[in-house]
Each structure stands twice: as C-alpha cells, then as structure tokens.
Amino acid sequence: MTQSTADQQATAAHRLPTIHDIDTRPIAVTPAQGTDLDPIWAAVVPETRARGNDIHLPISLAYAERLCAAYPGANSLLVRVAILLHDTGWAHVDEERIYSEGFTGNWRTAEIRFEHERQGCEVARRVLPGLGYDAEFIERVVAIIDGHDTRIESNSLEDSLVRDADRLWRFDHVGIATASTWFGLDPATYCDRLAREIVPELLTEAGYRMALADLERSNALLKTAVLR
Numbered sequence: 001m002t003q004s005t006a007d008q009q010a011t012a013a014h015r016l017p018t019i020h021d022i023d024t025r026p027i028a029v030t031p032a033q034g035t036d037l038d039p040i041w042a043a044v045v046p047e048t049r050a051r052g053n054d055i056h057l058p059i060s061l062a063y064a065e066r067l068c069a070a071y072p073g074a075n076s077l078l079v080r081v082a083i084l085l086h087d088t089g090w091a092h093v094d095e096e097r098i099y100s101e102g103f104t105g106n107w108r109t110a111e112i113r114f115e116h117e118r119q120g121c122e123v124a125r126r127v128l129p130g131l132g133y134d135a136e137f138i139e140r141v142v143a144i145i146d147g148h149d150t151r152i153e154s155n156s157l158e159d160s161l162v163r164d165a166d167r168l169w170r171f172d173h174v175g176i177a178t179a180s181t182w183f184g185l186d187p188a189t190y191c192d193r194l195a196r197e198i199v200p201e202l203l204t205e206a207g208y209r210m211a212l213a214d215l216e217r218s219n220a221l222l223k224t225a226v227l228r
C-alpha cells in the first residue's frame with residue numbers, strides 16, 4: 001500500500017458514515033430532479049455566466065441531490081438552494097481578478113474569494129424573498145454560502161453536503177476539462193492534484209466514494225496514464 005493510499009484510508013475514518021445506498025455512477029445519469037428550483041435558476045441567469053457557473057452549479061446540484069439521498073436526515077431544500085446559489089457572487093467581482101488572484105499562489109485565502117462569498121450572500125438575500133422563501137430559511141442559506149471556500153469548519157450536516165457537492169463536480173470529466181484550465185494545468189496533473197488535495201478534504205463517506213469512482217473513470221477516459 002502506498003503512503004498516499006494509507007493516508008486516504010486514515011482520513012476516511014473521520015468522514016461522516018452512512019447506512020444508505022451511495023450512487024457512484026457517472027453524474028450524467030442522474031441530473032438534478034424536479035422543477036421547484038427553476039424560479040431561482042431563472043432569477044440568476046446572469047450570475048451563471050461567470051466563471052463556468054452554468055456548468056459548475058447544475059452539476060454540483062446533481063451531486064448535492066445524491067448526497068441528500070445518502071443522508072436523508074439533511075434538510076434537502078436547504079442543501080439544494082445553497083449549492084445552487086453558492087458561487088453566484090463570482091458574477092459580481094472583478095472578472096480579471098478571478099483568474100489573477102483566485103487561482104494562483106495562496107488562492108484559498110485570496111481577498112477575491114471572500115468577496116465572492118459576500119456577493120453570493122447578497123444574491124441570496126436579493127432573489128429568495130420574492131420567490132416565497134422565509135427570512136429564517138434565507139439566513140440558513142446565507143450561513144452556508146458565507147465562508148464556503150474560506151471557512152475551515154463545516155457548521156452543520158447541510159453545510160457539509162454543500163461543501164462536498166462543491167468539490168465533487170471536479171472529479172467528473174466535465175469538471176476536469178473546465179477547472180484544469182483555470183489552474184493552467186494539463187488534465188493528468190490536475191487529476192493528480194484532485195487525488196492529493198481535494199479527496200482528503202471530503203467530509204462524507206458518500207462524497208469520498210463518489211469522488212474515487214469518478215476519478216478512476218476520468219483517469220481512464222482521459223488516458224492520463226500516458227498523456228503526461
């Protein structure tokens with residue numbers, strides 16, 4: 001067993017377990033269900049045009065719904081609304097700085113990251129009241145969006161599911177195609193980085209198993225063993 005595999009298994013012991021089924025099939029076979037969130041989608045179309053959100057947000061919503069199925073104790077509406085809106089703030093920050101600061105150096109703590117979180121909270125507070133969501137629900141959505149990239153700790157089960165859904169889309173080949181270019185990495189190097197840096201961050205057993213299944217498929221599909 002390699003050291004990295006041993007490390008991954010050791011970290012896995014701390015992940016939130018589930019007794020429910022975990023769907024590890026390709027995400028494209030289970031798109032997000034229902035039309036109840038369509039009014040929110042319609043309200044944030046301009047925000048989906050920033051930073052690949054029109055790819056990232058729907059795919060992450062599909063992952064979030066799978067995670068909710070694996071953790072039925074979670075408030076699924078809260079998880080679904082929060083993941084749909086979490087990155088809408090990227091549309092309200094300086095586009096140039098997204099790439100110059102958001103994906104280089106110490107990108108996790110770049111000021112632009114805090115800004116996109118604050119702006120995302122503003123989008124939620126602007127859009128949700130007119131669509132029939134009450135103040136308490138909206139503040140729970142905002143509490144998840146606020147710090148979703150920069151806060152170390154998860155504050156709730158719903159927060160953890162949003163965090164894992166936000167990461168899981170990158171393991172699908174579409175996420176790899178999109179996000180590897182943001183970091184200026186070739187697909188094989190980006191897949192290595194997913195295994196090394198993102199897998200250990202996953203908080204749930206379901207997210208972990210879905211990520212590993214996706215990564216194995218993506219590495220095979222993209223021929224990363226030789227295209228490096």
Ligand SMILES: [Fe+2]
Nearest residue numbers: 086087148149
């Ligand atoms: Fe974000």
Ligand SMILES: [Fe+2]
Nearest residue numbers: 056086087166
């Ligand atoms: Fe995100």
